Amino acid sequence: MTDQAGPRPINPMLKSALEFGPLLAFFAAYLALKDRIFTIGGTEYEGFIVVTAGFIPVFLIATGLLWKLTRHLSRMQLVTAVLIVIFGGLSVWLNDDRFFKMKPTLIYLLFGTALGIGLLRGESWLRAVMEGLMPLKQEGWMILTRRVMLMFFGLAVLNEVIWRTMSTETWVYFKTFGLTAAVFAFFMTQSSLFKTYAIEDEAEADKPAE
Structure with missing residues (x-):
């Protein structure tokens, strides 16, 4: 759309x-x-x-x-x-309520699996989604995609642990603030990767990956 x-x-x-x-x-x-x-x-x-x-x-x-x-x-x-x-x-x-609590697990598993399939094909499908936000060299995109894939799988496991072992109220707090904070913290820790593989030259950014 x-x-x-x-x-x-x-x-x-x-x-x-x-x-x-x-x-x-x-x-x-x-x-x-x-x-x-x-x-x-x-x-x-x-x-x-x-x-x-x-x-x-x-x-x-x-x-x-x-x-x-x-x-x-x-x-x-x-x-x-x-x-x-x-x-x-x-x-x-x-x-x-269990079905709604399982939803984040399914979302993160689907996204993680999709990125994994792209990696097996030698492609970064994350690049198609985020390239406008952070222009990186192809090697940087592949590294970031692997890390994001692992983050998604980790969040899927974490969601399962939270909703199965803790109260509904704890899960609601986790869903509202914890997941968002975890994604934000993850990208904050990738600053060195962004600096190392950033594309500064506009012509290089438009150059197709080999």
Whole structure:
């Protein structure tokens, strides 16, 4: 879902609000409703399930607005949206929070596997997603892709450990802040790689990889 002319520029604050707003709204709603039980159609639902049911349309609306404004959604955003609908829907339909808690695991496994397949083909599929943000030499992209792949697998394992061994509230905090902080911290630790393999010459940046 990409406009032929490329993504349309929008206000960075608005873009961040559309990307992270639904997650923060989920967190706030969970804190407000976590101890409540709702009876709907004769079935009792915990606050977490009700908040999950509300999160799905909010997320889809925000994603739709992001596409309308930019005419662009990355493959990662599309996959995330599909999995949120599937696993969030299963949690609500079956009244079982485990499906929604498993969603990050599936997302990170899919992304990690996709990057691994690209590496086996001698390609950096991460480059297609992030090249506009950080121009690197091909060797740098391959190293970064391997590291990001391992990060995704590590986060998948970590999510499984958290939701299976700790409380729902702990998982919500982890999902809202822990995963984002972990990704941010990871890229902060890659500063030496960015310096070593950065492309400073514009002509070199446009040169296709051999």
